[in-house]
Amino acid sequence: MATYLDFEEPLRVLQEEIEKVKEVSGNTEVDMSDKVEELEKKLADKTKELFSSLTPWQRVQLSRHPERPYTLAYINAITEGTFQEYHGDRNVRDDKAMVGGFGMLDGQTVMFIGQQKGMNTKMRQYRNFGMANPEGYRKALRLMKLAEKFNKPIVTFIDTPGAFPGLEAEERGQGEAIARNIYEMMKLKVPVICVIIGEGASGGALGIGVGDRVLMLENSWYSVISPENCSTILWRSWDYKEKAADALKLTSSDMKKLGLVDDVIKEPLGGAHRHQEEMFEIVRKELKKQVKALAKIDTDKLIEERIEKFCKMGVVNEK
Structure with missing residues (x-):
C-alpha cells in the first residue's frame, strides 16, 4: 500500500x-x-x-518520502544492468553508505557515485541512514581518481542528512576527508555532474558535490543544515522546523535563484515517489545531455570554469 x-x-x-x-x-x-x-x-x-x-517544509518531507527512489535505484535503471560496483577505500573498510562503480550510459562508460539509504529498518541501519564515514568519502575519491585515470566522466547522486557525526568518524578524520574531496574534485580532469536527488545536507553533500554541473530534483533540498537542527540551535526546539525551512532558502527554486545550482530537474506531477520509472527516464535524458555537452569542453577550460563557478558563490559586490 x-x-x-x-x-x-x-x-x-x-x-x-x-x-x-x-x-x-x-x-x-x-x-x-x-x-x-x-x-x-x-x-x-x-x-x-x-x-x-508546496511549502519549503513540504518539499523537505517529500525529499525524505520512504518510497522515493535512492541512488542505486537510479543507477540500476539508468545503466540497464551494466553497473559494476566497487568496494573499499583501501585503508579502513567498505562504507555501505557510499556506493560507486562503472556503468554504461548511452553506450559510454561513466563512473557513478552516491550516498545510499535503506528501504526498511534493517537496510537503513546497514547503510547508516545514508551518512558516510571518512572511509566513504575516501572510497568516493578513489573511484573519482580511477575515472580520471581512464578518462571517464563522473556522475554523483547526493542524498544524505549529513556526514556521520560520530566520535569514531571524527577520530578517523571526517573533516579532512570531506575537505580533501572538495579540493581534489576542483582539479579533476574529467567532466563531473552532481545530482541532488533527495537531501543535500552540509559537508556530507559537499564531499561529492563539486561538479561542472550541479543539478537538483524539484522536490529535493540543499543546505548547510537541516531545518530540525537549525530550529534546535536557534529556538532550542524542533517545533520551529517549518519556520527554519522557510528561512534557510533550501528549495531547488531558491538554489537556482541564488546561483548555487545550475538547473532544476522537474519531477512528474505527484513527485518522484509516485512515478519512479518516469523519473528515471527524465534523469537519464538529462545526464546524457550533460555528458555530451561537457565532453566538448577542453580539459583546462573545464577545470578553470569549475573553480571559477564555486569561487563566485557567496560573493557580494557592494556599490
Whole structure:
C-alpha cells in the first residue's frame, strides 16, 4: 500500500474511493467507468493543486518520502544492468553508505557515485541512514581518481542528512576527508555532474558535490543544515522546523535563484515517489545531455570554469 504524507491526505482519500468503485464494479459487473473517470479527474486536479503550492517544509518531507527512489535505484535503471560496483577505500573498510562503480550510459562508460539509504529498518541501519564515514568519502575519491585515470566522466547522486557525526568518524578524520574531496574534485580532469536527488545536507553533500554541473530534483533540498537542527540551535526546539525551512532558502527554486545550482530537474506531477520509472527516464535524458555537452569542453577550460563557478558563490559586490 502506498504511503501518504500528512498534506497528501486528500489524495489518499480520493485514491481509496477509486479503488472501492473499481472493486464494486468488478464484483457486480456493473459498468462504473464514468464514475471512475470522474474520480480520477478529481484526483489529478487535486494533485495539481497541492503540488503547485508546496511549502519549503513540504518539499523537505517529500525529499525524505520512504518510497522515493535512492541512488542505486537510479543507477540500476539508468545503466540497464551494466553497473559494476566497487568496494573499499583501501585503508579502513567498505562504507555501505557510499556506493560507486562503472556503468554504461548511452553506450559510454561513466563512473557513478552516491550516498545510499535503506528501504526498511534493517537496510537503513546497514547503510547508516545514508551518512558516510571518512572511509566513504575516501572510497568516493578513489573511484573519482580511477575515472580520471581512464578518462571517464563522473556522475554523483547526493542524498544524505549529513556526514556521520560520530566520535569514531571524527577520530578517523571526517573533516579532512570531506575537505580533501572538495579540493581534489576542483582539479579533476574529467567532466563531473552532481545530482541532488533527495537531501543535500552540509559537508556530507559537499564531499561529492563539486561538479561542472550541479543539478537538483524539484522536490529535493540543499543546505548547510537541516531545518530540525537549525530550529534546535536557534529556538532550542524542533517545533520551529517549518519556520527554519522557510528561512534557510533550501528549495531547488531558491538554489537556482541564488546561483548555487545550475538547473532544476522537474519531477512528474505527484513527485518522484509516485512515478519512479518516469523519473528515471527524465534523469537519464538529462545526464546524457550533460555528458555530451561537457565532453566538448577542453580539459583546462573545464577545470578553470569549475573553480571559477564555486569561487563566485557567496560573493557580494557592494556599490
